[in-house]
Amino acid sequence: GDSVTQTEGLVTLTKGLPVMLNCTYQTTYSPFLFWYVQHLNEAPKLLLKSSTDNKRTEHQGFYATLHKSSSSFHLQKSSVQLSDSALYFCALSEGPNYNVLYFGSGTKLTVEP
Amino acid sequence: EAAVTQSPRNKVAVTGGKVTLSCNQTNNHNNMYWYRQDTGHGLRLIHYSYGAGSTEKGDIPDGYKASRPSQENFSLILELATPSQTSVYFCASGDPDWGVAEQFFGPGTRLTVL
Numbered sequence: 001g002d003s004v005t006q007t008e009g010l011v012t013l014t015k016g017l018p019v020m021l022n023c024t025y026q027t028t029y030s031p032f033l034f035w036y037v038q039h040l041n042e043a044p045k046l047l048l049k050s051s052t053d054n055k056r057t058e059h060q061g062f063y064a065t066l067h068k069s070s071s072s073f074h075l076q077k078s079s080v081q082l083s084d085s086a087l088y089f090c091a092l093s094e095g096p097n098y099n100v101l102y103f104g105s106g107t108k109l110t111v112e113p
Numbered sequence: 114e115a116a117v118t119q120s121p122r123n124k125v126a127v128t129g130g131k132v133t134l135s136c137n138q139t140n141n142h143n144n145m146y147w148y149r150q151d152t153g154h155g156l157r158l159i160h161y162s163y164g165a166g167s168t169e170k171g172d173i174p175d176g177y178k179a180s181r182p183s184q185e186n187f188s189l190i191l192e193l194a195t196p197s198q199t200s201v202y203f204c205a206s207g208d209p210d211w212g213v214a215e216q217f218f219g220p221g222t223r224l225t226v227l
Contacts, residue, residue: 009153034215043117043203043218044156089155099144099163099209100171101216103156 003027004092006104013080014112021075021107023064023090032093033066033073034101039086047088048075085111116140117219119204125225132191134222136204144207145187146216147171147179149200156203162187194226 007022025031032051036044050057050066050073057064064075075088090104117138126132138145143164148156158171160179168179176198178190191198201223207216 006155043220045218046215049215099207100158100161102158103148105153105155 003094003102004090004104006090006107008107009105010108010110012110012112015082016079018078019076019080019084019109021088021090021109023073023075023104025071025073025090025092027071027092027094029095031066031068032098033064034091034093035062035064035073035075036089036091036103037086038089038106044089080109080111082111082113085109117204117206117217119202119219119222121222122220123223125227126191126194127227128195130194132194132198132224132226134189134191134202134204134224136187136189136219137185138187138204138206138217138219139185140206140208140217141184142206142208142217143184144209144216145181146205146207147177147187147189148203148205149173149198150203150221151200159189159202196226198224199226200224 005024035048037047038044048059048064053068062077066073087106087108089106091101120135146161147159150156157173159177161169162181165183180188201221203221204219205216
């Protein structure tokens with residue numbers, strides 16, 4: 001709920017441009033952060049995850065770095081493709097119950113030709 | 114073969130009626146979850162379970178019950194459906210890895226309550 005904030009509800013970009021989707025979180029515990037991607041009429045799927053401070057994690061051309069000092073885990077890609085159009089969710093797992101994920105409200109990314 | 118399946122995929126119900134959404138997983142995961150997805154709210158946790166016979170309340174449990182009769186099956190029950198429960202419902206399964214449960218989602222059930 002309020003533990004994860006995604007400030008952009010909708011992002012529209014032209015193919016080939018870079019993108020950064022913002023994610024900040026609030027917790028007093030050691031956090032685990034996730035990015036999930038949901039294509040139209042499909043189930044959400046895990047894209048990235050991290051619990052290591054200041055270490056970049058990458059998958060399928062997307063990357064993110066967990067910064068505990070600023071409580072952020074922004075998702076980036078250097079050159080977006082049409083197939084990247086989807087809904088992106090940032091999620092937090094925090095103590096004491098690391099079995100539960102708290103999702104942000106999501107950012108809809110639309111890539112235009 | 115899909116590891117998390119849901120049935121039905123689409124459901125139209127009447128106000129005051131009883132609705133049961135079913136979820137089956139072949140991942141052999143201990144944890145299972147029910148979420149609803151609404152525009153502007155992301156995914157909100159309704160109920161979850163640590164294993165057969167266990168159910169726990171999530172963030173928005175009011176108006177919903179859950180049942181976990183076996184490792185594989187997890188149901189969400191709306192005893193008296195209301196139009197505000199019109200939504201897309203996702204089931205997920207997961208098991209703690211480094212103490213954190215990565216979750217795998219089913220395809221979703223679109224529920225409309227008239």
